[in-house]
Amino acid sequence: MVMEASMIVVDNSEWMRNGDYSPNRLVAQNEAVNLIFSSKTQSNPENTVGLMTAAGKGPEVLVTLTTDVGKILSALHGIKASGKPNFLTSVQIAQLALKHRQNRNQRQRIIVFVASPIETDEKTLVKLAKKLKKNNVAVDVINFGEEADNTSRLEAFINNVNNSDNSHLVTIPPGPHLLSDMLISTPIVAGEDGSAGNFGASSGGDFEFGIDPNLDPELALALRISLEEEKARQEAEAAKNGSSSSNTKEGEESSSSMQAEQQHLGGDNVEEDAELQAALAMSMEDAGAPAIPDEDENMEDINEDDALQRALEMSMQDNGENNNDDDEEMMSAVLGSLPGVDKNDERIQKALEDMDKKKKDDKDKK
Known part of the structure; x- marks a missing residue:
């Protein structure tokens, strides 16, 4: 199976309060994120997934690349709908976050949820798409909610970023269906071989916690978060009994890796990346990641x-x-x-x- 590092960009704008997708756009998106995370990590144990928002005060990295579903679920639980999204900047910051993947053999992928009007013009989107293609970054876009306004521009974007059918645009109109159900059979979840795996009701097996997430997605999500938080609490308790020194060493190695990668960034598109690095640094500070120095600061x-x-x-x-x-x-x-x-x-x-x-x-x- 393909080994990937994926950054998921979620839409947390004011439009996410709408109830045209059950039970509303924000909760429907959260369930879809959980589905995508599961499909990525189950298809290859070396896959990692990160999470960031596109709206609010600005694009913000919530979780750096990880295999821990608990971090993803906890971050999703805290997302609130506010402000307008910035598709262009969020995708660029996601690309920078992917540059910090520890395993350089992982392919790079950005998965973007778009459920509010895109204000960026098509010409600018095409320019960004070509840059991503040049840097071997694949992009998947889930277009829902405002598909009538966004589809033509997103099609132009995907057509220019696509390289050997590695990028996809999935447009899902509102209806009685669940957003996550509609994604199961798409290449975003099913992958190149078209096998979606064992996810939710479509698998025909037993439901996690005995609850059908299709019927009560909010309860299912709350139960998953509760389980993962309890697991995290137990792991933290165990860490106090002898693993603190090991964690410190791991953190230092991670910091050294990040600093080395920061130096590497210096020669790549400095004029375009400097401002984005500053934005990424601000957002990653909240997620506990080392800050990236502002290259514009000098004597x-x-x-x-x-x-x-x-x-x-x-x-x-x-x-x-x-x-x-x-x-x-x-x-x-x-x-x-x-x-x-x-x-x-x-x-x-x-x-x-x-x-x-x-x-x-x-x-x-x-």
């Missing part, structure tokens, strides 16, 4: 006049016993040690004169 942002003034004041402290010649010699040495500083600069000369005058005035007062 040019420092006020040179203020820095020079501080250097001059420091050089003059506690030197009252020196005569004027010694002071001037010392100042020349200090100024000569500052890179890029011209001692003959009018501002420097004026600063020296002002400080010399102040010193004489202080001496006269004594």
Whole structure:
């Protein structure tokens, strides 16, 4: 089976409150995310999946690439509908998150849920699609809720990102069906071989917890979250009894891996990625991931006049016993040690004169 790292981008905009998909768009989407996560991790034990939102205050990474369904379910449980989504930025941030996958042999895939109007024009979407294709990133889009407005632009996007049929657009109109049921037979869940596996009611087997998620998706999701939270609590309790040092070492190795990857990013599309890296850093801080440094921050942002003034004041402290010649010699040495500083600069000369005058005035007062 194909080994992949997948970032799932969910729509958490105001449109997700609509009830045209049972029981509403947000809950229907959550069930579909759970289905996709299960299909990915069950098809290959080395597959990893991450989760991020597209709306709210802005695109935000909730869970970095993981095989732990508990993290995904807990994050889904806390998502609230608010604001407008940003399809373009969220997809770009998802691509950056995929660059940090620890297993470089994993193929990269972004799975995007779109249930609100896309404001980005088709030309810009096509440009992004071509960039993703060039970087070997596959994209699947689940288009529902506002399909009449979005389908043509999303078709153009998928047509340009598609490489040997590795990307797909699935459009699901509202109806009596469940969103997750409609996804089971699609390539997004079924995969290239068309086998959806054992998921939910379609498997014909026993239901988890004895509850049909198709009839009561909210209860089924709540039960899964409760189970995973209890499992996480027990694991945390066990960790206190001897595994804390091991966890610390693992965290340090993860941080080192992230820092090495950050250095690698420096040469790739810096002009386009700098702002996105900052946005990713802000969102990943909440998820416990190491922050990515802002490449735009450098010494040019420092006020040179203020820095020079501080250097001059420091050089003059506690030197009252020196005569004027010694002071001037010392100042020349200090100024000569500052890179890029011209001692003959009018501002420097004026600063020296002002400080010399102040010193004489202080001496006269004594």
